[in-house]
Amino acid sequence: MISQRNIGRGLATPVTLVLIAAFAVPMAVVMLLSLHGYSDPFGPLFRTPSAAQYATVLGDFFYLKVVLETLLLAGGVTVVSVLLGYPLALWLVSVPARWRALAFVVILIPLLTNVVVRSLGIVLLLAPDGILNGVLGWFGIGPFRGMLYNYGAVCVALAQVFMPYVVLALYDVLQGTSPRVHEAAESLGASPSMVFWTVRFPMALPGLRAGIVVVFLMASTAYVSATILGGGRVLTSGMLVYREAIVNLNYPVAAALTLVMTLASLGFSGVVLLVFRRLTPWVNNAGGQGRAAATLPALPIALVRTMDVVGPILSKVLLAAAILLLLLPLYLVVMQSFNDVPQASSAKFMGFTLKWYQLVLENGNYTAAFLNSVRLAIGSTLVALAVSIPAAFALVRFRFPGISGLAVFWALPLSLPGVAIGVGMLQLLSIFFRLPPFLGLLAVHVVIVIPFCISLLVASVMQLDRSQEEAAASLGANAVQRFFRIILPGLAPGIAAASIMAFLTSFGEVTVTSFLTTARMTTLPVRIYADSTFMLEPTIHAVSAMTMLLTLIALFVLNKFLRLDRLYAR
Known part of the structure; x- marks a missing residue:
């Protein structure tokens, strides 16, 4: 018979492996890169360690x-x-x-x-x-x-x-x-x-x-x-x-x-x-x-x-x-977004217009970027949920050596700078250049949303009524039947909340994503960011207003599953 410790370890394994591959490995790459003696974008990753780059950063008044x-x-x-x-x-x-x-x-x-x-x-x-x-x-x-x-x-x-x-x-x-x-x-x-x-x-x-x-x-x-x-x-x-x-x-x-x-x-x-x-x-x-x-x-x-x-x-x-x-x-x-001004940075209201929305809808770049963001957000949400649900059960219901350390590791992406993950993943994609850029973006977004998913799902697992599961087991229900008939319906509000929060977090991410986007794989926030540096037309404000409307709708839907004031008070 499988022991409770082994079950807990098995539940904790998927999220740990994902974070090792998509978070720990890029961070290790950053450490290796910092020990290179000179810059060679196409050179090997493993070289003789050197402190030259640290000497450059710490010895240059500009960097300091x-x-x-x-x-x-x-x-x-x-x-x-x-x-x-x-x-x-x-x-x-x-x-x-x-x-x-x-x-x-x-x-x-x-x-x-x-x-x-x-x-x-x-x-x-x-x-x-x-x-x-x-x-x-x-x-x-x-x-x-x-x-x-x-x-x-x-x-x-x-x-x-x-x-x-x-x-x-x-x-x-x-x-x-x-x-x-x-x-x-x-x-x-x-x-x-x-x-x-x-x-x-x-x-x-x-x-x-x-x-x-x-x-x-x-x-x-x-x-x-x-x-x-x-x-x-x-x-x-x-x-x-x-x-x-x-x-x-x-x-x-x-x-x-x-x-x-x-x-x-x-x-x-x-x-x-x-x-x-x-x-x-x-x-x-x-x-x-x-x-x-x-x-x-x-x-x-x-x-x-x-x-x-x-x-x-x-x-x-x-x-x-x-x-x-x-x-x-x-x-x-x-x-x-409704202001009829020639330049986006001009804040004085000159007249009402809808032409910026018309330009957005006619601009294929914004449409393609929006679809990329949606695909990326859906993919990262599904992967994060698939590994976070078992992790939540491991944290709440099982005790085994190392679980506290794993919990810290799972939350670590929140405390380390996103630019570090971006630099590491960028170098990995340049090495494994046959991998589609989408996979690199997906891996980074999964890392970003996993801590939020685990936090919300842990609270939901803690609120499950164990007596219902025991009653179902006494009536002959096996583990699979108990999961789909008892546990999953009880987790539904928490899963809905985690899904919406993960989707919105991924959809709006720009800091790390800007390191990894390409001409054919640009997300909507990165497109807005690129256009905002020129500040030519208020089309960027029209796109921004539409994303805010999406966020507002998602929050009201989320409130139907779980009151917003209880979302962060667990």
Whole structure:
């Protein structure tokens, strides 16, 4: 008879093999490339190890300057994301339950809309004739023509992209906090600011830690928004990696720069984890021994009184700013798609027209790119589900040596930069050149969506009623019959949720995909990204508006299977 451990290992094997082939091997290729002594795109992969590329990166002031500026930019994006994301998470928790799913649309639409579309909206927001300068003009201020094409604009754009991750990480913690804790503090005479400092904020620290780490890691390797909003004046390490790999075909330097940036980002993440570990000893001190839970310093009375007055006003201002930053750029993109202007970057409304949609429908390039994106999203969703469902059962129902390490490995693609996977897979496809580019893209997209699928499916497996399976077994149902008649119907909502999330994530992916596309195999987001660098006509806004409509429809369909507010609160 097969032991429970062997069953668990068998269920964990498919996803592990997929990630080894499509994630671990490309990462190993990046490490090997970084040890090449010189650049030879057509040379062998295995050569005598050399530290020449690391010496080039670490010994060149230009590279070090770009790495440092990128880290500072990522730090600024993280600060802005936290300042705006915390009030938004508090608002989500306070929204009545019947409206919370609708409130989640505010977070999920921007999150699932591809980064190029959101960056185009920021361009329209900060343009010299854009809405922000228009509002300032009402007060006799401006116009400011220097808000675009600088690090500030890139920081705003990246904060708009990554802020939802902070919100979701905080929401998962805040919604699990009992209101009685706050009521107890208030009953002891604590003012609102003291309740925040001594109760709300400390209890949210675990979620804040996760949000900071995720945002910093993703912002430190972002290059799409920096390309669109930087206007050639901003250079990040991600842009430099792309240039070295795609333009200069200098894979060794690109690989070394990728690993240096990855180590620097992971080093920052390690510091964050250590700091938060000291601030939250109760998380790792379940027995209640050791230091007291309250580790935040006491606030002066004068500061407490000031916070009581300023805090409510400031939180409302930050909440309004967060919602506007998430939704206003998307609204501007939609409006621009109906704007009869000769150039896409001209934000002033000149008249209503549908000609941009007509041009999109007549343009075969957009149609072909859309079909490529759909095929890629469907394929990656099916493969990810096929390996994630067994993995979810292995995590929930079976215990065997190494399962904890496998769980970390399965989630690793979320914490390592996508550009590293892109560089590694690009080199693999150049070696195995007979493989269709579609397979390389499919492998990368599967890697990207697997962690999301496993996370959602684990929650669904945990909610299955084991007694129904036992009853079916007692009536003579074999394992296959129990799976299709009991387990699969119970998993249906979770599978539907994972499918839609995986499809939308794959459909909107552009950062890694841009490394691997070819003239005949270009996805819609990459096509929009390529066209946005020229900013010729608002056809790109029309395409973007159509993709946002697709996302909105998918979210409403998803809400029928599983309420959106429960999707991230498992």
